[in-house]
Amino acid sequence: MAETTQKILIPETFQGPGYDIAAQIGLMWELIKAPLIVPLLKLGVYICLAMSLMLFMERLYMGVVIILVKLFWKKPEKRYNYETIQDDVELGSSNFPVVLIQIPMFNEKEVYKISIGAACGLSWPSDRLVIQVLDDSTDPAIKL
Numbered sequence: 001m002a003e004t005t006q007k008i009l010i011p012e013t014f015q016g017p018g019y020d021i022a023a024q025i026g027l028m029w030e031l032i033k034a035p036l037i038v039p040l041l042k043l044g045v046y047i048c049l050a051m052s053l054m055l056f057m058e059r060l061y062m063g064v065v066i067i068l069v070k071l072f073w074k075k076p077e078k079r080y081n082y083e084t085i086q087d088d089v090e091l092g093s094s095n096f097p098v099v100l101i102q103i104p105m106f107n108e109k110e111v112y113k114i115s116i117g118a119a120c121g122l123s124w125p126s127d128r129l130v131i132q133v134l135d136d137s138t139d140p141a142i143k144l
Helices: 002-009 021-072 112-120
Strands: 099-105 129-135
Touching (some): 112 129
Parallel strands (some): 099 129
8 A cells, every 4th residue: 555655646757766867857847737837837926916016006107197287277477576676776686686606616717707707797796696606626727
């Protein structure tokens, strides 16, 4: 009786010494393919299907959001006031905001006069304009 149960559980090729390794590997593949590999592949297919469905729903949601934003978002013309600042005699130049202009330079001898001159020539009240020259030059002749 013990011999028959052993033959049922263990295939013939594994009962004795065998020299055909490829056949034994093929037989092992056939034994584990149905109970192990096929359910794992089915699980992988279901996971990929769920992820594809999530990706589709995300794309659909983003499309709806983009369409709603384009339809109902305030236009810049309605959101911002593009009117010029009116000159007020009583307030003077305090009606204008303070503007900071930063001019970065690094060993730029050719353009430093042009850049500073352009910043100084702006049509903005001089008491509401701050100009900073950020000079990291290593040449001592330019720093002067």
